[in-house]
Amino acid sequence: MAISPAPCPSPCPVPAPVTTGRVRVDGVAIRYRGTGGHWVEALAPTDLVLEPGSFTALVGPSGCGKSTLLNAVAGFVPVQAGRIDVDGKSVAGPDPEVGVVFQQYALFPWLTAAQNIGFALKRFGLSAAERRSQALAGLAEVGLEGRGNMYPGQLSGGMKQRVALARTLASRPKVLLMDEPFGALDAQTRASMHELLLGVWEAHRTTVLFVTHDVDEALVLSDRVHVMSAGPGRIVETLDVASPRPRRVDDVDATYLANRNRIMRRLRHAH
Known part of the structure; x- marks a missing residue:
């Protein structure tokens, strides 16, 4: 179930510009002991x-x-050189204003879908009733209305990832980091999740950094694609994606194909 923007009176008001969630990575280098x-x-x-x-x-x-x-x-990995800022504040460790969605859903199996989301709301000092109300609203936003009492073991992979997304967004992050979140899903479920993610992003306008090995996924979802070299990684090319949304891999134009070919050529010679 994809999320469509709510209708608005004509003419639709221009949304206020987003002013928070600016991330700056400045000369960051990372190494570890092997x-x-x-x-x-x-x-x-x-x-x-x-x-x-x-x-x-x-x-x-x-x-x-x-x-x-x-x-x-x-904030999970220390840097050996450089600096990372979010809205001018140096990243020194995990921050609830920076949400993360991983490929593995990381849901508590002993909690229901609503309770998993409610757990993320505890930091706001809400009552149990308020947490449940907001959790159910979050589930409805990701197309899981009526599934609040189901446990992770009763949900499909796509449903689990929707719960994980709703749980992360419940913390109202300024920045949403997504590490190959749809890599374990089948093609049809992944396409559905793309639609859902873009609907949620357009509603919240959270700053998103999305890691993927799938070039088509990057071009369907993002405004800008950064191509990295083989390790030790560095950004070797940046491409702005100007094609209008919605975009689909089964309905591409010449611009999409040119962008795809450009990225694939760069990846073949990424060294």
């Missing part, structure tokens, strides 16, 4: 800016540092 105690460079010095409300994709070969960079923005 076997034998030797340092391994995972990410070469990298610069990146995500403007408020933008949707940006990172693509690149396996092991190029895409997830490492995302985890650094999330």
Whole structure:
């Protein structure tokens, strides 16, 4: 079930510009100790800016540092050089204003769908009734109305990812980081999740950084695609996607194909 924007009186009001959720990655390099105690460079010095409300994709070969960079923005991975800021505040660790959705759903199996979302709402000091009300509203937004009492084990993979998305958005993050969230889903479910994600993003206008190895997925979803080299990763090309939404991989135009070919050529020579 895809989400459609609510109708508005004609003419529709112009939405207010998004002013929060600006991410700046300035000269960030990341390394870790490998076997034998030797340092391994995972990410070469990298610069990146995500403007408020933008949707940006990172693509690149396996092991190029895409997830490492995302985890650094999330505050999960320390950096050895450079600096990461969110709205001018240095990232020093995990922050509830930076939400993360992983490929693995990370739902509590002993909690219902509504309780999983309600858990994320505890930090706001809401009553149990208020948490449940907001959790059910969040489920309805991702097309799971009436599923609040179901446990993760009773849900399909696509449904679990919808719950994970609703749970992350319940914390009202300024920035949403997504690490190959649809990689384990079949093609039909993935296409449905693309529609749903864009509907939710258009409603919230949260700044999104989306990591994927799928070039088509990047072009369908994002405003800008950054291509990374093989590890140690660095951004080697940036492409702005001007094709109007909605976009579908089964209905492409010449611009889409040109963008796809350009990225694929760069990935073949990513070194």
